[in-house]
Amino acid sequence: MTGSSEEKATRPIRVLVGKPGLDGHDRGAKVVARALRDAGMEVIYTGLHQTPEEIVEAALQEDVDVVGLSILSGAHNTLVPRVIELLRTQGMDDVQVMVGGIIPEEDAQALRQLGVVAVFGPGTETEEIVRFTRSCARGA
């Protein structure tokens, strides 16, 4: 059947979960990816060691609503602003950016100021991440 408002409402949220930078720990990213899938979302997982350029190009091609970045290397202050800058250059301002990892509060504040919609610390419940992802993807 052709499209209807019903189908629009059930259109799955698409999320890219990426790991920019050099750290080699993707357990957390995978747990989050799985939780989002189990909440009915389509999750594109890009794997380790992605450059900001690669992440933004993948987000563009996959037409995602949300980009989730997992960063444990401590390089968030360079990686995240670069991702946001590249999204802007591509005209993808409507894509929401979330960050997970070990981020000191003052850094987190600076990232929020740049436009990051949420910063999740290591102990965050996956339910909270799911709830937040859903609300920011739909509210966009």
Next chain:
Amino acid sequence: MSLGSDILRGDRRALARALTIVENQLPEAEEIVREIAGHTGRAIVVGITGAPGVGKSTLVDRLAGHFLALGRQVGILAVDPSSPFSGGALLGDRVRMEGRGSGVFMRSLAARGHLGGLARATPRAIQLLEAAGKDLILLETVGAGQSEVDVMGYADTTLVVVVPGLGDDVQAFKAGILEIGDVFVVNKADRPGADQTARELRQMLSLGPHKPWQPPVLSAQAQSGAGIAEIGQAILDHKASSERDPEVGTRHVREAERFLRQALADRLVEAAVRRAKAAGRWLPLVEDVARRRKDPVWAAKELAGGEER
């Protein structure tokens, strides 16, 4: 500017948006499809199928690199299963891609309950990539190991990927992969038993009916890139062979027929439901079926009325 003309100009964002639209069967889809209609059907579509973990995505990435180097415009569609419980999906095929940047356009598709190893939107997605100028499209199916026959209908050339190990092979051969492959790849040839697997495959293929194209069995190590050039050549050879042989080169006819059937079915169903609703018959009938007072097939016959005869 319309989305269709943006795609034709090579705007990647427009292409990505349009893929979302056809995937979700949004109303705008029809308009886009109409706009790009004269610019499709030109790519070589290569289906890549095989059991989970045999190395399909790695192979797709290496083939993409190979064809890029030959000056081709490469597009990739990778289908992964949707969870039957949540409807969500984990689309992980990008993990094997070696950062080819914007030189290759790749889209991950969730099967969304569609059987046969592909997503329902696959043929539309192929057309959109073609309109965007892609002339070689690599199509990775769900790695279910069986019932991926769908890929035959969408691809010019179907690659069946297996790995060494007798147990798996016998199972795979049973699942009917011999019939769907135009090119067979024994991947992970760095592992023991690759030669034997290739030999057995060749033997089983030789028992089949004699066809104008005899599917080659090629060994490869996708990870290191060994054997990729030979596979690339086999794809082009198969294409050339099917152009010479009218029996083989009918992807577009099969596709046209399927499109027409689908479009017709959508329209007839919609019209019948609208009529039944207007006559106040729809809800009572649904109720009857739900309460098992009526068989759905019987109820459908009742509604189809005129068209049935």
